[in-house]
Amino acid sequence: MDAPRNDVSTEPPRFAPDAGGKTWTFASPAEANMDPAPLLQADEDIQKRFPKMRCFLVAKDGALVFERYYGGADASTRLDLRSATKSATAAVAACAGALGDDGGEKPPTLEALFPELLPRAASEDVRATTTRQLLAMTSGLHWKTGKRLGEAFVPRLHRSRHWVRFALRLPVDPETRGAFVYRSVDSHLLSAAVTAATGRPASDVAQEAIFGPLGIAPPPWEADPQGVTVGHIGLALTGRDLAKLGWLHATGGVWEGRRILPPDYVRLAFTPLGEGLPAFGRYGGHWWIARAATGEAVRCALGHGGQLVFVVPERRLAAVFAADPKVSRWKHPLSLFERYVLAADPDGPGAASPPPS
Structure with a gap:
């Protein structure tokens, strides 16, 4: 597949007003004003071309609107995030x-x-x-x-x-x-x-400040020999947990009307701070930032093997792809996100208004 383009704008993200005010819930794609056909096509494509994929989820406007599991995984399966752990570490x-x-x-x-x-x-x-x-x-x-x-x-x-x-x-x-x-x-x-x-491990701070408020049960998170939570790998979350983290970032850090993440942090994390690498995009604050074929900036938490959380705050949209990380080579699922998830969403570039100052 084509490499993600890293010629993205240096503009900070635009968060939709009150995007985090809704209660997290489940809905059909149609109820979220999304076209289900491209999402069903993505499911078929994954089964044909991504044999190591374990889950595919889409969240829109505070609702989980699509959810599929593969290879024996289900909603309770905790998935090894590999380097997508880094994005969680930054939030903590x-x-x-x-x-x-x-x-x-x-x-x-x-x-x-x-x-x-x-x-x-x-x-x-x-x-x-x-x-x-x-x-x-x-x-x-x-x-x-x-x-x-x-x-x-x-x-x-x-x-x-x-x-x-x-x-x-x-x-x-x-x-x-x-x-x-x-x-x-x-x-x-x-x-x-x-x-x-x-004075506390990052895993404990994460549970109190982030995971607990999001309704995420204490997850496995490895520690180094001195008991310091591993910052770059070692966290395992379910697909639904990842969708919640994606939506939390899509709102600018607000969950069901409650401020969870500092607003200046989310803007910093989602703004290109370095050149990055051509195969993955530019680099923000422990998030990758690639440019989709639509011209939009797509923020990505990324781990080896295909652990991806995609966030487009301007669309009030997040998607999760997670796969078996025990591989030497893997397919980047950006093509799935572009071809199917963005196609299913009617809120294209510029649809969201910036929040009032």
Whole structure:
């Protein structure tokens, strides 16, 4: 398939007024003013061409309007998100106040967060690295990543006795400082920042601040040898859980009229902060941002094997595709989202109005 285009606008997302005010419910596509035919065609296409797919769900206007499972999975099956975990980690960091805010609170630095763990020989660049740089993956910490997101140093991180110390010992490469490099160690440091800020694992903060309010039962989420919640992988959620997270982001962080995520965080996460990679799009705040054939910016939480949460807040739309991650090669489901989900939705580009100031 064609690679997602990363020539997307740098404009922030537009959230529909009161998009999060409705009660989460179930509805037919027709009840949500969607055409069911393209969604049924997507179901057929998945069964023919995506043998590793495990679920496909669509949420529109606060309702789950389409839901299919494959390969023995069902609504109770928890799916390994792989790197889509990163998007959840970012949301938890925002809720924990670990990212600063647009009201003047500066994001904390590694020196402020980890004074006892930073090596004495750490450079000023390492010490001054902020959580906002971790969020955008522009820290400059020494790392090697291929064009298909293969990371040479991840096995070393996982073999180390102390993952946070391992990360803090990495030097900063001046040539990549401020430039996007896909770097899982940045995500793990974000999770560690949550613990440094709150004294609690990110998984506990997630349950209290996000998962609990969304009605998500405590999910499995792996931890490193020191008990720090793994920031880059290790979270498992059901398809419905993922649909809820997608809809929460589509509303700008509001769930059934209640503010869950800081509004400045969602705008930051959904705005391109780095160049990204041609095969996946530009990079925001731990979300990918690709341009669909319609010209729209599509925000994506993405994990190896085909774990995708697509969000188009301007359409009040979210969709989930999740597959078996134990594969070396996989098909990106963006073509399914473009060809069928967007085609089923009448609310095209520019349909939603920006919220009142």
